[in-house]
Amino acid sequence: MTTLATAPTEPLLDAPARNDRRGGTVAAGTAVLLGIAAVIGSYVVAVLDPTGRALDDAVLRTATGLGLRGEGLGVLELVGIPSVGLAVVVLAGLALVRGRGDRALTVVALVVGAQVVTQFLKAGLVRPDSTEGNSLPSGHVTLVASLGVALVLVVPRLLRPLAGLAALAVTGLAGVATIVAGWHRPSDVVAALGVVAATTGVLTLVGAVLRGRRRPRSG
Template sequence: MSTDPHHGAPPAPRPGVGAVLKHLVAMGLMVAGLVLTVWAFLYTSTGQWIDETALTEVSGTLIRYSSPSTDLLDALPLISGVLAALGIGLVLVRRHRFVPALVGLLMAGGANGTTQLLKHSVLEKPDLGIQDATLNSLPSGHTTFAAAAGAALFLAAPKRWRPALAVLMAGLAITTGVATVINAWHRPADVVAALFVVGAWTVLGLLILRFLPAEARDTASTRHSGMLLIPLFVIVGLFMAFCAGATYVVAANQHFAGAALLGSLCLIGAVGLLTNALLVGLLRMRKPASERAYTRVWTY
């Protein structure tokens, strides 16, 4: 008699067309956000002016925070990498999720490779008379590394852990991006572009996981965490996006001191929260039609 626990069990269900389309649409939103960021802040004079003004306002407003944030920035890639390595090691030892861990590492590598390719080979910053140095620095490598490390762990982990890891991902990515801006190492748009790059690769990773037997057999519910995180991330993210738009309008028309920097930091926070809300949303499992409408919408 076979001792295989899965012997004779029905094959793992494959994702339906709707699930695949949902992931493709999510990936399209990430790519569209990246393209819009590149166009707005790299190829328009208004976008370049806002980005450059935000960078200038950093040196005048937040220079006193530069030294401690430099130390933090230097440590964040190492911290995120160590946390991801420890988490993936725990997943491998305790849960034996070898293929999901490999998917996570490949997606993280793809995100970092894409950032370097875009920055050094694909994108060129035109001289629109806004700044002296027109060398392209978009997307941010520091932000990509920190966010991709969290994404690798997010993909490798069991479903039950992922909502909590989404909070960690958002925290690491946003903190690294803000520290990068405060140190004047990168313009805010570089950080935003990096978040979209990592988001697109993470969605691709989730789509690949949908076809793996190990993922299909993981039926753990993230119901309560999903009910909390999705509305929270969406509401706060949309509020920050509104603040970013409003302060950008003030910066462009009234030239109010600090408006460009404040709007840029709000935009970083908004993109970080909304992209992670979308990732958690993709974890939603099909529920019985007898459930109440609110439960069906917010059950993950």
């Protein structure tokens, strides 16, 4: 018979932590679903549907007609293998300095994983009635957005709102640059954001499972 004296106990201070973990899991699951929906929706609405495809192309023509192609290319030239590699090293190093080896691994997994998914989709999806290669999702936007999320993950909690604003601004700039430079359509940008959101959610869920297995049971 279990009594109050023999029943497993959990400190009351653990309740907020449990609530935070539960909320994080819900948010991660939501990110996965919304990310997948963004990718599928972009492809169905802006690629497979003739009306949506025409509208997507019209926005691209309008953007490229603004005369800002040079500025767009200038921004995109900053997103290369050397710069991205350096950013990953710096972010992972910051996580290690803060004693967060798990976050350092997440940075690498997020940037590499999101890009692998993007390139897989780009190679596997097709544009009907077109001789052009598929450009959905945007690899450049995937890189910038994943680095932005990684920044938010590694900085102290107090700085995360500021890091989030910076990530949004830089990601938005990269998305606009790919369009005005004529490299990508708006749907490519939306799909890239969906890939990053889904990848972030998956990694968060995996991390929660691994932490749950390592956590000792109290009794």
